[in-house]
Amino acid sequence: xxxxxxxxxxxxxxxxxxxxxxxxxxxxxxxxxxxxxxxxxxxxxxxxxxxxxxxxxxxxxxxxxxxxxxxxxxxxxxxxxxxxxxxxxxxxxxxxxxxxxxxxxxxxxxxxxxxxxxxxxxxxxxxxxxxxxxxxxxxxxxxxxxxxxxxxxxxxxxxxxxxxxxxxxxxxxxxxxxxxxxxxxxxxxxxxxxxxxxxxxxxxxxxxxxxxxxxxxxxxxxxxxxxxxxxxxxxxxxxxxxxxxxx
Numbered sequence: 001x002x003x004x005x006x007x008x009x010x011x012x013x014x015x016x017x018x019x020x021x022x023x024x025x026x027x028x029x030x031x032x033x034x035x036x037x038x039x040x041x042x043x044x045x046x047x048x049x050x051x052x053x054x055x056x057x058x059x060x061x062x063x064x065x066x067x068x069x070x071x072x073x074x075x076x077x078x079x080x081x082x083x084x085x086x087x088x089x090x091x092x093x094x095x096x097x098x099x100x101x102x103x104x105x106x107x108x109x110x111x112x113x114x115x116x117x118x119x120x121x122x123x124x125x126x127x128x129x130x131x132x133x134x135x136x137x138x139x140x141x142x143x144x145x146x147x148x149x150x151x152x153x154x155x156x157x158x159x160x161x162x163x164x165x166x167x168x169x170x171x172x173x174x175x176x177x178x179x180x181x182x183x184x185x186x187x188x189x190x191x192x193x194x195x196x197x198x199x200x201x202x203x204x205x206x207x208x209x210x211x212x213x214x215x216x217x218x219x220x221x222x223x224x225x226x227x228x229x230x231x232x233x234x235x236x237x238x239x240x241x242x243x244x245x246x247x
Contacts (some may be wrong), residue, residue, distance in 0.1 A: 004168055007046075042077040042143070042151040043089065043245040048218050050241015052097045057233050061245065062116045064102035067130075069239050071095040084148040089141035095164055097237060099131045106131050110173050110196030115198035115231045126173030126186060133199055133226075135164035139207065152246075157210045162220070164203040170194045200224060200230040209243055218243040 052069040073093030075149035080086045108131065110116050120126075120239040141160035145151045173191045176184045181191070218241050226235035 031213070040079070040149070040151065041247050042072045042076070042087065043147065043156075044075050044077060044247045045244045046073045046075060046093075046139075046243050048073075048241055048243045049238075050218070050239060052099070052237055052239045054237045057235060060104065060119055061232070061235075062229060063099050064104075065097045065100040066180045067097075069095065069097045069241065071137065073137065075139070075141075077126040077143070079148070085145055087143045087145075089143050089158065089160070091141070092136070092138050094167075095135040095137040095162070097133045097135075097239075101129045101131070104129065105173075106171055107193075108198065109193050110195070110198070113230055115227060122179050124176060124178055127175040127177050127181075127183075127187075129171065129173045131171045132169065133166060135203060136167055137162050138166045141207070141209075152213050155212055156216055157208075158216075159208050160206075162203075162205050162207055164205070166196060166199055166201045166203070168194070169199045198227055199230050200226060205237075205239075211243070214244060214246055216243045216245065217241075 039189060048069070048071040050069060052067050053063055073091050075089050075091035078088045078090075081087075101117075103116045103119060103125055105116075105120050105125065106129070107116045107118065139160060139162040141158040143156070143158045145154040145156050147154035171193045174189065175187045176189055176191075178184060202224065203222055203226070204224045205220045207218070207220045209216040209218045211217055221237070221238045222236050224236075226237055227233075
């Protein structure tokens with residue numbers, strides 16, 4: 001037992017001497033590898049809805065009620081190499097603007113030079129009437145998140161633009177009534193009319209978002225004219241709503 005103790009003591013002393021005489025040139029790895037955030041969850045899917053409207057037009061062209069928009073986008077998110085709080089978001093999706101009118105008939109199929117907005121209060125008219133423009137949108141955003149590792153628990157802000165291609169434009173009238181408001185057929189009577197002749201075939205809009213986690217306030221202002229040249233006054237729609245995002 002005594003010999004074993006002496007042997008262990010000698011071995012310990014030898015290791016201490018080797019440690020003290022070891023060369024100082026052996027590198028010590030102190031740096032940590034940065035995590036790869038290229039595939040992090042950060043608003044890869046966005047659903048947007050809210051109010052859409054326009055101003056600066058004659059009374060005969062003004063909307064009534066709650067005109068609304070609905071957008072759905074699939075996005076890519078590319079963090080900046082030197083600052084992961086910032087990223088570039090880009091993708092594609094569908095945008096739908098729905099404009100509602102009261103006692104007004106918008107004849108999208110008209111061959112006239114200007115798009116007709118006809119007041120129908122004194123004649124037969126639709127109790128509910130809307131015009132819908134459906135777009136293939138390509139949104140582009142410069143994004144900021146305060147927590148680069150968890151965008152679900154982060155302050156968010158984004159500015160950018162979207163470029164849209166008109167897919168379809170149509171009107172929908174429901175419940176044809178007379179001047180006294182009595183239904184001519186029935187309350188479920190519906191007429192749809194298609195026509196892209198007066199609507200601009202493309203759109204460009206500036207966009208912005210701000211919020212926290214999965215919910216952000218969103219806004220957009222269209223810099224291009226809603227109507228084609230000579231089809232009417234300049235109409236530049238704006239959108240105010242919310243974005244629900246995830247993944």
